[in-house]
Amino acid sequence: MQFYSLAFVLFMVVALVAYYGIGRLFGKGQWVVLLAASLAFYAFCGWQNFVFVGVTSVSTWIGALAFAHFDGQSKEARSQAESRDEKKAIKRRFVRKKRLVLLAMLVLNFGILSYIKYADVLVRYVMPDTTWTAGILLPLGISFYTFQSISYVVDTYNGKYAPERNFAKYLLFISFFPQVIQGPINRFDALAEQLYATRSFDVRNARRALLQIGYGALKKYVIADIVVWVVDGIFDNVGPGIPGSAVVVGILLYAIYQYADFSGGIDMVLGFARLFGVQMADNFRQPYFSVSLADFWRRWHITLGAWMRDYVFYPFALLPAVQRWGKWLTRRCGKHIGRTLPACVANILVFFLVGLWHGAESHFILWGLYNGLVIAASDLLTPLWDKMNKALHVNVEGKAHHVFCIVRTFIIVNIGWYFDRIVDPNALSICFRNTVFNFHPELLMPALGRVVDSHLAMGLMLAAIGTVFVFIISVLKERGIDVAGAIVDWPAPARGLLYAVVVLMVASSFMFGMGSGFMYANF
Amino acid sequence: MTATARKTIHSILGIVVALAIVIVSVNAAAFALCPAGSKSEVVWTEYRNQESLDTIVLGTSLMARSLDPEVVDNHFATHSFNMSTPSQSVSESYVALREVLDNHDIKHVVYGIDFSALWPEYWGNVASVFMAEKWKGDAPWQRFEDMSYILTDYEWMLGATSINWAFPWVQQRVGPGEVADNVRMKLDGTPVTKAAEYVEDGWIYHGQGYGNYNAVFDYNADHHKSYRHLGMSPLKEENLNYLADICDLCNQRGVEFVAMVPPVPDFTLITMKDHYAEYTRQVKELVESHGGLYLDFNLAKPDVFESRESYFQDFEHMNYEGAAVLSDAFVELVKEYESTGDVSAHFMSYDERIAGIDHIAIADLTDKVTESGIELHASCATGTNVIPEYQFLVDSGSGYEVVQDYSTSDSCLYVPPANGEYKVRVNIRKQGSDVEFEKHTQHSVAYAAGSPHGKPHENRPHGEPGQSGNR
Structure with missing residues (x-):
């Protein structure tokens, strides 16, 4: 179901009226409305989705209950044990059982995700001429709810919080409709209580939600859906000598498109959730103002980064073997290498998985490895950078250095976008080569002329206005200003004017774009 | 008054003011950008000036530029009106037909079959301009009845076009340089037909809802549009159902129903390839099973109508000359049908038609x-x-x-x-x-040596749908 449709508007109106109406009438049970709305949303998007979300929900819900059950049994058995050794043995026995359950959960759920996501690509790696397909369309939000449910399983395994005993409530956590299209990847301890709480309608919160939805719509429809025409025009048919200038412009537009599409969509879903009083995890924090690639990944797709940190990076880095290796390195190569190198390996592993999460195609893997390697190299060479800064008397606290770091990071990120956007390895090598050796700025306009006609040029002007608008908002937010918080307190006429401008821009964008789907939809 | 009550009133007033500003802005934009004298406005304004009608012509721009009511009236002594408008959807045709049947003693309905109007999600903004113009003269309950019919299209409800209904300029607008003149014409009371002729360069209004261009398509231009660029889709079941509703409505009211396929230039017909035979099979079967007469002038034999390049103004629309010739041919066929009850001998198959093209x-x-x-x-x-x-x-x-x-x-x-x-x-x-x-x-x-472009040059028309990202 498209967000920009009468059906979705009616769906939201009905859900909101029911949600706050039930809250007012009964003072409880609002979460049931959210669950019904989420299941209805799934049904609108295809009943087949129920099967997959059902298997994940049931298996992980049972798995978490099993952990609690084993913990209880273990505690009871240990209380009856007489010796310390016997207690340890009992604990080991139950830990083994829990591990087996955990392993089963991981294999089952990552197995389903991997089969659906990667089977076709992997089979084609092995047998390029085969016509075999897995024959399953990617179920709605499978990557997001799988990661979300795995985080729940691991957290309950570690005893971070008690498992949810009510299956319907747990199902709501997994299937909450605003998050299923493209995330964010929410955590149970941050989201669940909000979903189950009873609340009344808050005008100020609703205003803020509408602003967030409008801001997201502006990014998605006014910028992304128009700019994508140029990006596709440039990269869908890369020839042996496409001018490097066109490649660079294409990549810069892709950077805009990718951010506007993904963060715009996230803003919209955060706004929808906020209308129900639910604050989901933020996924973006002005990523193009990052001062390093590591910083970028703390600001871009934040919930995926945090998931990888908590469930891959730390578990890997804290493995006894890795710890021992670190100590060994410290003795042989010094403190910096001993501390940094294991983390570098963990980072490379994390970004390999991030690439794989995006797809099994080689360009995604390359993109992931590129990010991991750059971050690893940057960490390893930190002492060298420090020495250089000192030798050159660089004021690392100064504004100029800050801007330099932002520009440097922006360039590094955009090099990464080459791997992400240019799917064909041959085209990728052509684009890199021509960016360096065949830049030909004089051929930029003729090259763009093939892609941009006068109609699209008008659309790009609208997109440019939208981009300036987003840039100004981003600068203000980067300076710590709560822009939305300030706007909701504006006088009604001023707010009305702002709403009108956004509505007119978003509606007018459909003169040029076609309201394409979200980049991360059905991921 | 308590502080809470004051706060509530303040909030409600704020919402009303903000909403009012949005509504005024949207209407101001529509006023400035939607053409003064759109073809839909011409049709509805002129329609309301008609005292009695007995023959009505409905359809998209293909039909709007194909059938001259004056020619029909000269032969049959009827009172005809061409109510076809650009991008008129089948559901809109149904709603318009219902209105006309309620207010006139209609004997004949001629509906122009435009296969692209039966595709899913083709029209940029279904039910916007045409319906907005209709509603200018309708009572609120009539608007509600119309909406309740159109809103039954589930796919449409799920698409962006359902929202853009509120923003008519998305579909039809004047260029940036024409906004001032457009506003002036709306303010100074320029007659809608004159405004339409001003906005639509080269379009001349001939009366009875019918207007056309005199220009002939340049077949040797640098770029041309064709159905190849639009893409060919299977016909949408909901749209076929709307067409069936039109047939049924005519049957219920005892009105003769003729489905007429206006001709398109040979090159457009050729690009439709196998789709054409399939479209024909589905629509002809539907019309004839509902008691209607199906006349496809793309497949007419030369003794009835011989298509010429000079009859077309663009890749699918006829010009004034073409429409005059076609209107005569239509009249002759209907006459023959009324006397013999069968005109099928005057038509051929798609393959025969294409095989007969010798240029x-x-x-x-x-x-x-x-x-x-x-x-x-x-x-x-x-x-x-x-x-x-x-x-x-x-x-x-x-x-x-x-x-x-x-x-x-x-x-x-x-x-x-x-x-x-x-x-x-x-x-x-x-x-x-x-x-x-x-x-x-x-x-x-x-x-440039050593730095060629890889993307093949293609005749790419405006408004062609783009692709989303690589994911």
């Missing part, structure tokens, strides 16, 4: 700049029995020179002597012909 209908030329030079590839639309031959020419600044003379080879590699802008052209004619060319097309190519 080059249009030329296409694409290029790809490679490290070897400029690769040119030509193609053309023509009859199945015609063997085309191609001549490639290049103009590097001193006029066109032949770089590959006439042959059946449709490709040519041109190696430019230097970097620069080159005009490339292809002439196409039938094999065995000695004319200089039947059709040609041309465009410019920027060439």
